[in-house]
Amino acid sequence: MSGEVxxxxxxxxxxxxxxxxxxxxxxxxxxxxSLRQTPMCEVDLGGGKxxxxxxxxxxxxxxxxxxxxxxxxxLLGSALFIFIGCxxxxxNSPDTGLLQPALAHGLALGLVIATLGNISGGHFNPAVSLxxxxxxxxxxxLLLPYWIAQLFGGLIGSALAKAMSPEERFxxxxxxxxxxxxxQGQVAVALGAEIILxxxxxxxxxxxxxxxxxxxxxxxxSIGLSVTxxxxxxxxISGACMNPARAFGPAVMAGYWNFHWIYWLGxxxxxxxxxxxxx
Numbered sequence: 220m221s222g223e224v225x226x227x228x229x230x231x232x233x234x235x236x237x238x239x240x241x242x243x244x245x246x247x248x249x250x251x252x253s254l255r256q257t258p259m260c261e262v263d264l265g266g267g268k269x270x271x272x273x274x275x276x277x278x279x280x281x282x283x284x285x286x287x288x289x290x291x292x293x294l295l296g297s298a299l300f301i302f303i304g305c306x307x308x309x310x311n312s313p314d315t316g317l318l319q320p321a322l323a324h325g326l327a328l329g330l331v332i333a334t335l336g337n338i339s340g341g342h343f344n345p346a347v348s349l350x351x352x353x354x355x356x357x358x359x360x361l362l363l364p365y366w367i368a369q370l371f372g373g374l375i376g377s378a379l380a381k382a383m384s385p386e387e388r389f390x391x392x393x394x395x396x397x398x399x400x401x402x403q404g405q406v407a408v409a410l411g412a413e414i415i416l417x418x419x420x421x422x423x424x425x426x427x428x429x430x431x432x433x434x435x436x437x438x439x440x441s442i443g444l445s446v447t448x449x450x451x452x453x454x455x456i457s458g459a460c461m462n463p464a465r466a467f468g469p470a471v472m473a474g475y476w477n478f479h480w481i482y483w484l485g486x487x488x489x490x491x492x493x494x495x496x497x498x
Contacts, residue, residue, distance in 0.1 A: 289339035289361065290368040296331045297343045297372025297464055298379070303327035305380035305469055309392045321450035329443025336428070336439065344462040345369055346486035350421040353494025356429035369464040377468030390473075399458035400478040409457035409478070413485025414492070416449040417461040421493040430497065461486055 307323030332341035340357060342348045348365045351357045357365070381389055400409045423445040427438035435441070446461070453459040460466045466482035 286361065286364065290364045292335050292339040293342060293365050294368040294372040294375070296335045296339070296341065297369045298375040300324075300327050300331050300343050301373045301376030301465055301468055302379050303376075304465060305377050306384065309380060309384045309388050311392070317451055317454040320454065321447045324450055325443040325445075325447030327443075328446050329439045332428075332442055333439040339365075341428070341439070342424070343369060343372070343464070344420075344486070345464060346417050346462065346490035347421055347424050349487060349490035350425055350494040350497075351429055353491070354425055354429060354497045356425070370467055373464035373468030374471060375468075377472045381472045400481060406478060406481065410481050410485050412453045412457040413460065413481060414489045416453045416457075416459055417486040417489035418493055419449060420445050420461050421490050425493055425497055457481065457485075461489075463487065 304320070304324045304327060307320045311319045328343070331343065335341055340351065342351060342357075342365060345366045348357060348362055348369070352359055352362045400406060420442070423442045424438075426433045427435055427441045449461060450459040460482045463483045463486055466479065470476055470479050
């Protein structure tokens with residue numbers, strides 16, 4: 220019949236298309252759809268992974284996502300963690316002893332890691348970044364930018380804590396940057412304490428959050444708990460800093476640099492030790 224109408228469905232290079240055949244003549248319609256799936260791939264960003272569409276099977280991630288965003292997160296997380304930590308020391312009453320700073324530091328670190336860790340790995344500590352880099356959990360090109368971000372985060376957190384605290388309380392506070400070590404005879408013990416205490420912390424991070432065989436979803440809890448335990452055990456010996464960024468910010472704000480090197484050398488040696496042991 221000359222008035223017969225037929226529906227045609229054809230596959231072309233761009234996908235599927237359809238048209239109408241009326242009276243032997245084809246009238247194509249400009250509507251097509253594709254059943255092809257865009258290839259995807261996983262890309263590492265600091266400490267987390269994202270799915271990225273690829274062209275011709277190649278993964279392309281922007282410079283921002285690969286390098287800048289993790290550093291911003293490290294700065295933000297370090298600032299939040301060190302702000303809470305410094306404030307807990309400044310506002311600590313003599314009756315609570317080490318309990319208040321220990322709980323505040325541990326809970327703050329665990330919370331910040333659980334919130335931001337999927338973007339940057341949740342280090343917030345140069346010693347941790349060193350250990351994680353040595354075991355292959357962090358691109359070595361990000362190590363120095365991480366350190367810079369963490370130190371600036373420490374400065375910001377310490378400055379905020381000082382700004383929000385009465386001046387008298389700030390200058391009466393005690394801790395790693397506030398004359399916890401006052402004489403040469405305490406140096407060896409304080410340095411040894413920092414190495415041992417930081418070793419526990421870096422082990423908790425590397426084994427709980429990085430190592431494929433042992434990592435656990437409870438890593439933020441175990442890392443925060445390790446900080447709490449360390450402060451309760453070693454706070455009276457060295458201040459239990461375990462973090463160069465945690466010592467650097469308050470030292471700048473207080474202008475106190477006596478024996479400051481202890482809080483760099485001890486934690487970094489611990490990060491190096493853990494990295495070599497696991498590697």
